[in-house]
Amino acid sequence: MDLVESYAEDLKFARKRVTQVLLGGLLAALAVFPWLAPEGAVFSATLVALTAIGVMGQNLLIGYTGQISFGQAGFLAIGAFGFGHLRIWGAPFLVALVGAGLLAAVAGILVGFPSLRLKGPYLSIATLGFGVAVYQVFVNWEVLSGGRSGLAVSKLTPLFGLSRSQWEYYVYLLLLMVFTLVTYNLISSYVGRAFIAIRDSDIAAEVNGINLTRYKLLAFALSSFYTGVHGALYAQVLGHIEPQIFNVLESITIFVAVIIGGLASIEGSILGAAFVILVPKVLSGFRELVPVIFGVAILLVLVFQQLGLFGLWLKTRLYFQLWPFR
């Protein structure tokens, strides 16, 4: 029923008619969403889209390459402030975005060097230290962070007669789709296979001819690029950034999103981002309980459903595919 008969077929994004229809439906729903939903929901969707980019990047590092990192807030801050300064110097939006990503990627390579010698818990402490160090540098160095009043980031000018929130939504959604497609292709390429091999056993990967130095650094650079872009887009949406935003809690939120969405899954990254953005929004009356929910979700995911939300989705899909048998 579901045989792949040629390589071209294997490369197809959506193979079955049902998938194509559902995917088309999803795209159409996303396209009309800002016209039907209230402004607050559109803003939340925008936040989900930009967070999903960062979570996807971290999933490349944590889920696919198996390097635990808690330094996300540092890369976010570098991306956000890099973007802010580039915009102030007059760089256009896309140039500043790529610039911010590249800055974060360079920082990622620097953090990646210890990863060549460190593993597991040691690496997580080193990256945690990096995140805190970046935070403190930005807090104490007012030239970079714009001082007490923070740094103002100019907003996007909407085109085609759309309102600002609609325009931001479409731009961010488009960026998320670009990043998703790139990630899909990356994962099915040699690079992605190399990452997975390193996660499963780095010594075995090296024996099989994977250049560990190059691919570990590449994983750090790529994931930091994504996270830098996430930081830049976040700065853009907020319109005003100060170093206090990028604290350890922010790193942990992204990490939680990766785990809850599902390690090593691209769809999971988007689901995880939606979880960490929407749960606090829904529970705005009980803000102090949000960490409890995150924590319980982590325990449940790791004990009962190791693939996270994506695993749940797979199970549901399997149920309907096999229905009425089980």
Added chain:
Amino acid sequence: MARGLQYALTGLSAGSLYALVALGIVLIYRSTRVLNFAHGDIATLATFVAFSLLSRGYSFPVALLLSLGTGAAVGIAFYFGVLVRAQREGANLLSMVILTLGLALIIQGVVVYVWGAEPVALPFPISDVKTYRVGAVVVSQLSLATMAAGLVASALLYLLVQRTRLGLAMRATSENVMAAQTLGIPTRLVLGVSWGVASALGVVAGIFLAPALLLDPFFMLDPFLKGFAAAVLGGLNSLPGAIVGGLLLGVAESLAGAYLTIQFKNTLAFAIIIVVLLVRPEGLLGKEFKERV
């Protein structure tokens, strides 16, 4: 010179707290290879329990004992309730570390929910205003008590690990779980005890730290990170290393704050971590774990 001595002494007092935190981290890491990210939060929870008891008029020893018990109970419950179950489901090391992160988040939320995010002062019998003059340096009653607590706790831990049958079982289990099981040691129980003792050590640090600062739900985050740094500096699998690392870090930090720059005093710990990890990843007194493919 006197100024240097004074700062070194202040550093020693902070360092003995770091050493206590580091001892707990090392104890857990050595026995289960898990880096406990909830270490600081368990201490925070227990310190808040002590705060509640003290403000209800219970005496200090009672509050101290009950909060130690709370910390130990949380540690043991987490080990048996979550980690053991996760292991049965085939969780790897990475997921066990992440589970401790989940516990940290839960405790954080509960503490904020029950006690609120406003900082409170812990009513403490030992004052930090009363000082003694020893030669050229001045030492406060609180920092003397802190150093004493560090000393007593480390001595008790030494006796437990080196001089009792339970300690022998703990050492055997941390060396090789399989072999220990074969010899008839109830390893689960021993590991559970390790979690309890380690959490109680963190609570001691929390209680002696609270009067120096104000008590808020995140007050252990910084000392916990410093404790990590100290543990890495001394070697993540060496108990004496944790003490040496903690004291060294405390003194280095205090001197750096005095003579270099006060702003980047807290960044020093992380600079130390990164340098140690690059130059000597197993730490000052630690031994390297060999890994087989």
